[in-house]
Amino acid sequence: MVPMIRLALAAVLLGQEPSALRDRMQAFVERQEAAGIVAVVGTPDHLDVAAVGHADREKGVPMKADAIFRIASMTKPLTALAILLLEDEGRLSVDDPVEKHLPEFKGQRMVKSKSPEEILLVRAPRPITIRDLATHTSGLPGAPPPGLSDLYRRRHRTLAEAVAAFSQMPLDFEPGTKWAYCNTGIDTLGRVVEAVAGASFEAFLSERLFKPLGMTDTFFYPTPELQPRIAALYGKKGDGLQRIESFIGDAPDGRYPLPAGGLYSTASDLARLCRMMLAGGTWEGRRILSEAAVAKMTSNQTGDLKAGFTPGVGMGLGWQVVREPQGVTARLSPGTYGHGGAFGTQYWIDPVKKRFWILLVQRSGFPNGDASPLRQALHEAGASGER
Secondary structure (H helix, E strand, C coil): CCCHHHHHHHHHHCCCCCHHHHHHHHHHHHCCCCCEEEEEEEECCEEEEEEEEEEECCCCEECCCCCEEEEEHHHHHHHHHHHHHHHHCCCCCCCCEHHHHCHHHCCCEEEEEECCCCEEEEECCCCCEHHHHHCCCCCCCCCCCHHHCHHHHCCCCCHHHHHHHHCCCCECCCCCCCCCCCHHHHHHHHHHHHHHHCCCHHHHHHHHHHHHHCCCCCECCCCCCCHHHECCEEEEECCEEEEECCCCCCCCCCCCCCCCCCEEECHHHHHHHHHHHHCCCEECCEECCCHHHHHHHCCCCCCCCCCCCCCCEEECCCCEEECCCCHHHCCCCCCCEEEECCCCCEEEEECCCCEEEEEEECEECCCCHHHCHHHHHHHHHHHCCCC
């Protein structure tokens, strides 16, 4: 039998998109707020998909449901998921000090005060933990300083070399006391996976997650054969859009897979991930992740700390978690979890309504993607049951 997801995507490719969802997304294309969009509203047994606009306007390539997108920071929950796979096996604990697995993190320093003349450093009051990394509360600077910026732009070092450099950066604050979005912390999680599993980060994800779920179009480095399916990136220019040819992190030959934001994926693959999470960690009868691990990942781990990019959101392990629905999350249940990406992509999973939303778009220069009218329109379509 063909899986439900494949049937739904096949219907879309034949031009049978659910009209209400398609019309809502098409409006953003017509207003020049996106060149093309793939949107999904899914449940455990049904999938509505709309593909509108163009994947490449200059070449006249229409958007298709199987288009490949740079999902950027939507990679972060998958990196945290890799950590939980290892915790399920008893090979680490999220409460382990990072230095237990990466000795270069021993004896970290912290910024006590700054002045125009000098920065005063002191010994950090406690080691950072894996939980700190996964919740963006480690105190590590969010991105490499100017002297290390080549690590993100060129990706010419290995993940081990990059994280060794991060380990020498002074912490911005005492671990566990603040939430501050931290790409270097999530990249460090990826390196913990390598150290514990004895395999490259990308190989571990492929073998332990992508292959079991059938996520055949999710990867860090696109092959030449896949390039034609990758949606082009467009930036805002006046009242229209302009194609962007190069951007930070776009390094096809890079040696550094960016656990914080380097994945490419498709609507079908991400729907498989969402359905596995909704099923408490199982996929087609196979246990991928323990139910306890799913619950831990998707529950608020940061208490009342201000977290996320919209009001009323807390932080789980890799996932942002809706604590108090409001604004763009008003139609979602408390406990809904998800994440966005730098190019406007989003996925959110509502465990109460048993529903998920996937938004795939490639745009830059627009305000906060987590609070965008595009994301809100998708949630409204799904919440109302429109097809």
